[in-house]
Amino acid sequence: MDSRYFAAFLDIAGRLCTVIGGGQVAERKIKTLLACGARIRIVSPGLTPELGRLAAEGAIEHIARPYEPGDTEGAFLTIAATDSREVNRLVVEEVNKEGRLVNSVHGAAEANLIFPAVVDRGPLQVAISTSGTGPVVAKAIREDLEEYFGEEFEVYLHKLSSVREHLKQTIDEEKMRAEVLLAIVQSRVRELLRSGNEAEADRIIRSIIEGQGNS
Ligand SMILES: C[C@@]1(CC(=O)O)c2cc3[nH]c(cc4nc(cc5[nH]c(cc(n2)[C@H]1CCC(=O)O)[C@@](C)(CC(=O)O)[C@@H]5CCC(=O)O)C(CC(=O)O)=C4CCC(=O)O)c(CCC(=O)O)c3CC(=O)O
Ligand SMILES: NC(=O)C1=CN([C@@H]2O[C@H](COP(=O)(O)OP(=O)(O)OC[C@H]3O[C@@H](n4cnc5c(N)ncnc54)[C@H](O)[C@@H]3O)[C@@H](O)[C@H]2O)C=CC1
The missing domain is CATH 1.10.12 (Lyase 2-enoyl-coa Hydratase; Chain  A, domain 2)
Structure with missing residues (x-):
């Protein structure tokens, strides 16, 4: 058996998801989480224009400063999404100590949760993961499957x-x-x-x- 991952589907509606970092990759992941009804808190000095708009509307909470230990407290799921490997490593370490869910944009190795590519057809969710070996392959497979699993x-x-x-x-x-x-x-x-x-x-x-x- 090659994969160490357990494939599952999480109900995150109403749950707090804390995202450290507010760049392009954070934005993509936050849109997925919002579509599933999660409550979003971002800790980041900067935000993409789209995330800035969502924060201004009150759709997400924004704490405008760099990460500090303790920021992940109370989060059901934490995402380490800064462009600093060191900061992301510290975030993952903090969450891992408490045995909660954590994802890192810098790879699968330390985190315990990865984002799959998803064919989203309402109740039908087809999730594809390469266990972190090739996200672009997961994306290409998603595009192929979208032909088969039509609207x-x-x-x-x-x-x-x-x-x-x-x-x-x-x-x-x-x-x-x-x-x-x-x-x-x-x-x-x-x-x-x-x-x-x-x-x-x-x-x-x-x-x-x-x-x-x-x-
Ligand atoms: C481990 C994982 C952790 C996680 O993010 O959860 C991870 C890690 C990394 N991705 C990197 C790069 C890219 N990722 C994408 C795209 C996606 N990446 C996604 C998931 C995952 N990416 C998880 C594993 C998924 C699996 O198991 O297959 C998708 C599926 C879902 C999503 O992000 O929501 C989404 C496609 C969504 C869709 O379209 O369907 C593209 C292409 C693009 O953006 O168009 C590139 C550029 C090309 C390249 O570099 O390969 C890098 C290098 C960063 C660097 O070099 O600096 C790392 C770090 C590393 O591998 O060390
Ligand atoms: N997992 C994935 O799917 C992918 C991952 N990546 C990796 O993700 C990383 C982030 O990429 P982008 O979002 O495009 O970068 P970006 O430069 O757009 O965003 C980085 C964000 O992190 C914030 N930040 C920096 N230091 C921080 C700190 N100490 N505390 C809190 N926030 C902090 C910045 O304000 C900014 O909002 C890159 O380093 C890249 O290697 C890139 C492509 C895909």
Whole structure:
């Protein structure tokens, strides 16, 4: 086994994420965290214009000075994102002492969490990591997979989720529910949604639920 990483998905909604450094890389990571509902605190003398705007709007908290020991206190997740390897190392060391989550823009070696490249289709999240060996490869794979996992996956999964809820109410036997769901997955529903034919997709879903095959 080559990887020492455990792949998981974190619920960070409402949780404090402290970012040390406010440059381009911090900005990219903060946008991802904000989209997941995190509370952001940045400790950094400088900010990118976009981060400055977010701070001025009150969407993120900004402490305008260099990192000081203790800054990571209370954070669920800390990101060491300065352009100084030494400062990032100190940040990682502080968080590691307490066994909390920490990411460093200077590599996977010391930190305990890495940011993957992500295909984001609503409930479908496809995360790609090369365990830090080649972030550009992760990015290229993400771009390839975005072709396969088109935007239709968002509505597709929402539909499957409603069907699943409906089946839980109407069919007691788990095996039977799984068969219906599998029949939908193996039908042309996704293809139809991809080509914008939602009415026909819905018709097929209904006919499968009613046990009339998967034409
Ligand atoms: C370990 C990790 C830690 C972490 O940041 O979490 C890390 C580390 C480093 N990245 C570096 C460089 C670049 N990183 C990117 C891009 C991304 N990097 C991301 C993640 C990760 N980068 C984690 C491992 C991910 C994995 O396991 O594969 C992505 C996937 C997600 C994200 O950042 O949100 C995002 C693509 C998002 C997308 O588009 O989908 C680009 C390309 C670009 O920017 O276009 C370059 C320039 C090319 C190059 O140098 O390779 C350097 C050298 C810095 C230097 O030399 O100074 C280090 C430090 C080192 O390796 O020592
Ligand atoms: N992990 C990744 O995906 C990538 C990592 N990198 C690495 O990330 C580092 C940062 O890159 P950028 O964001 O482009 O740099 P940048 O120069 O845009 O930003 C650096 C930020 O750190 C802040 N800073 C500096 N000293 C600080 C201190 N003592 N305390 C708090 N904040 C401090 C600055 O005010 C600035 O906001 C680079 O050194 C680069 O090697 C670069 C590309 C991708």
